[in-house]
């Protein structure tokens with residue numbers, strides 16, 4: 001989980017107030033408000049169709065919306081051209097001409113900006129300097145990710161928008177992409193990260209806005225969202241007919257015991273939950289098997305706020 005954030009709270013780089021967006025009869029974003037602080041990784045999280053892309057596209061000035069939005073002090077509807085010079089957007093593979101080389105792509109995207117950084121340090125920094133003459137289609141998945149980031153940083157933006165960077169990547173490539181995002185922030189750039197992976201948001205983001213069906217259902221640091229959870233933590237182990245759970249049920253640390261599907265789950269918020277359960281069951285003839293802990297995560301926060309699992313919605 002991220003360390004407590006150290007951003008300047010008095011200086012939001014993005015403010016969103018009452019953002020509302022309809023596509024015909026579909027209410028895609030419903031009265032959403034939040035602010036993004038300078039230097040943070042801000043997550044926009046939620047299941048498919050919850051309104052993440054619509055929110056971020058509105059903030060970038062792509063298309064009309066209702067409400068008030070300021071990015072770096074600019075109104076994205078009236079000052080979109082000026083804003084485009086100061087923000088970075090991560091593109092999707094499908095948006096790049098596959099046969100162009102890395103240098104040709106940098107040339108192409110440079111034409112959008114009044115000023116760009118020098119290519120060579122950028123390519124070196126993201127470890128694709130040896131690939132400058134390679135076609136996009138010939139790059140490995142990891143090299144493509146790094147090129148997306150280099151292109152998004154070509155105009156030395158103050159805020160960069162990263163949308164589903166890790167969708168479809170295997171766990172190792174995903175972690176490598178996370179390190180890239182952290183590096184962007186280390187260079188002093190504010191990052192707005194769109195993802196439907198709750199675990200990704202929990203790992204990477206200083207604060208997250210969780211959307212569901214166009215509504216903002218939670219906004220805070222992952223740590224505080226988890227601390228507010230009623231669910232507490234849990235311990236789980238294999239069930240056995242000879243296990244007597246009365247003692248466990250009576251423990252001060254245990255708030256609830258569930259016995260179903262061949263496992264026993266004991267929940268509670270106390271730090272000594274695990275140790276007191278283990279101690280209580282130690283004397284019994286049946287040994288504890290497959291003991292493990294259950295830590296609540298952002299998916300539990302989503303479930304508590306919406307009454308649904310994220311998978312159950314919009315897929």
Ligand SMILES: Nc1ncnc2c1ncn2[C@@H]1O[C@H](COP(=O)(O)OP(=O)(O)OP(=O)(O)O)[C@@H](O)[C@H]1O
Nearest residue numbers: 023026028046047048049050051052053054055196
């Ligand atoms: N161009 C469009 N025309 C009509 N409806 C749209 C359009 N774009 C999005 N929507 C609808 O608006 C809602 C929010 O979509 P949006 O793409 O913002 O969600 P999302 O959280 O980014 O989802 P995903 O992860 O699938 O991109 C959905 O109901 C979607 O079907």
